Amino acid sequence: MTHDIAVERQRRWRLLLGGAAGDLGALGEDDQRRDSALTGLYGGGDPVDAGGKRGAGLGGSSPVLHRWLGDVRTYFPSSVVQVMQKDAVERLGLRRLLLEPELLSSVEPDVSLVGTLVSLSRAIPERTRETARAVVRKVVEDIERKLADRLLAAVHGAIDRSRRTSRPRLSDVDWNRTIRKNLRHYQPDQRTVIVQDLVGNSRRSRQASLRDVILLVDQSGSMAESVVYSAVLGASLASLKAVDTKLVVFDTEVVDLTEQLKDPVDLLFATQLGGGTDINRAVAYGQSLVRRPTDTVVVLISDLYEGGVARELQRRVRELVQSGVTVVVLLALSDSGTPAYDHELAAKLSELGAPAFACTPDRFPDLLATALRREDVAAWAEQSGIPVGR
Template sequence: MDETMGRRQIIYWRMLAAMFGQQEQAPNLEKLAHETVAELGMPGLLLRPDISTDNFLQRFPEYFDEMDLKLGEPGEPLRRAVIASHLLLNSFGPFTQQETVTAAQYSQWLRTVEFLERALGYEKGSLRGQGPGASVSPEHGRAMPSPEICLATRELEQSLIDRMRLAELLQDRQLARQLTPSIGLVEQLLRQKGNISGVALEEAKRLIRTYVAELAEILRLEVQRAPAGKIDRSVPPRRTARNLDVKRTVWRNLPNYDPESRKLLVDQLYFKPHGRKKLPMDLIVVADQSGSMVNAMVHCTILASIFASLPHVTAHLIAFDTRILDLTPHIHDPFEVLIRTELGGGTMINNALQFAREKIREPRRTALVLITDFYEGGSDQELLGTINSLVQSGVHFFPVGAVTSSGYFSVNQWFRTKLKEMGRPILTGTPQKLIRDLKQFIVI
């Protein structure tokens, strides 16, 4: 190993030690790294994780171009290693692990990530999921495949937002516009919407509306792609070329075959039935407002608005904690529904189901979606009895625990077992299963 390679390794090992707060455990690395930087004639501030890239460039503007590593071009490898370690340390180092994060710190972090994107050859915003990533050829030694570093950056940003004084950030429109809408951010905004006003509230609503619109488009496509219910053969098929049943037409007309002319005389055409009776249907969505249910509530609120747009579907939307809120007048606007919810509080599930029961006109033409973790504030036995009576009456009951495919989600194990025995297992995972089941019931 030549001396340059050895010193580069020292720089990177020292960066890892600093990133995890272990400098005191590796004093020799710290000393050698500072000696290397001094020999290169570079400022020692590059090794300090508490100095942001922006602050460094304010003092040493001549390093602006050098921050763009241009990995494909020849250059001093040791200098590039020092710059790279600075960018990585400021993007993922000790500052990002603080208990609280200010809006100013978040803004500085965004700027550092922009420099990191330039250094790695990415489009601006691509590491945070806001733009297409530009590839970098393997021979240039990219330290981490782009999907991994993108995922790490996005997860870190969400963690920073979780620890940040969000109201302070939202007051700055320019900074707020750099936030990436996500379910975690939506949950925080819904929790804090009662404590913010003015510009901050406007930006909060914009972020929620953006996320809802993006998710609605995805779910609308999922609804279109999901298989529909059984074909109703009592509905006459449309007599179009596309629906022609060639096999059946040939088979039924075989008696008309003329051997001399070797022609099949067709006196009747047969068509494939595709019809499905669109009977009037009722959809009732009952959503737990507790904070742990935000993901499921957002998805199901949007799904309710999609199905409610069908002319033969009458939809109701009910939110609850210890109180009951009928949001049916706003069901066509998921954003308005979410803004009107109040996260937190207890859960009186049975009361909400009793309220929903009053909306049922014809049980066999009613789908009831209950979104909750099934931790009932009242009697578990009474709640189970209510669910059983709904199922026995013919209501199509869909219990939803979570519609997210990642992370651990807690659902009352007693209800998980009992509802499975009843033939109504609690749905957890991606929303595709719920969409498929609803579409089997509600003809589109």
């Protein structure tokens, strides 16, 4: 082992152990700031409190926390900053401090923080609301920038394919596609293409939406990230005339937020994270929205911990599938991996024809396009390396 490697390893152990490191050596100025930030959050040889937990050094002081957030952003990469902020909220009881505008303005925004702000929305004081909305909007715009174009392109592609017809009216002929399809009939001596097959679009698409998408989103506390992504992606879908999008959130109550889809920030602050879950009631409401079953996709986003009547839920899902509705169950719509979920209920819904699996936001466009084309969603998931609930 070279001297440099040994020194670096000792340095890392010193940062890891904090004040309990003993005589592992002194730290440089930057590492002292890193050590101070880590000790403030995770402790480092401090006395234990009355509950047996090691003490942390941030206390309840907003100025101290403000400086701590500045040090964290300066001395740690963004991915680590987000983890430490999340840990700070959970370990140090900083929910109250997150309501202070000067603190919010110094926080590195991420989806987890948005979930926290939305869950606290009813308690946010007037002087902090605009700052909170600005933080939420920054994250929403970041998600839109990453995913909106992909989602719209995928949906447009699926819709365009579904509305093509081989017997279009003359004004509806897609001449570029028609020529490409008939190139095999090119006559060299006449230098022309003999058109045997026309390709065009159904006139119906100009008059009304071609597909209905109903998003049923569980707003219990464990689904916070999924609620955020659902709101942003739902708002993007709502901008398409070819798709009629409904968004419904639920816990033990069901709230239709379709009218809020114009602004995902307003939509998020209209949700109320936390509480119990009555999935059956939500699916019953979604069932009442179905107008044309074979042109409808219902996406249920829930970890399936049912507080209502599971047997009734299964009956409703069976009825939807048998009527021609494409039903997909997302155990999560987030980057946090597959959550804890009701495996037994997921397996039963999958057997009924409503495949249940977790999906990351970047894969949602392809998933929805597959569903809109009425292709096998379970097969798509398996081919994408996504385990379906069994």
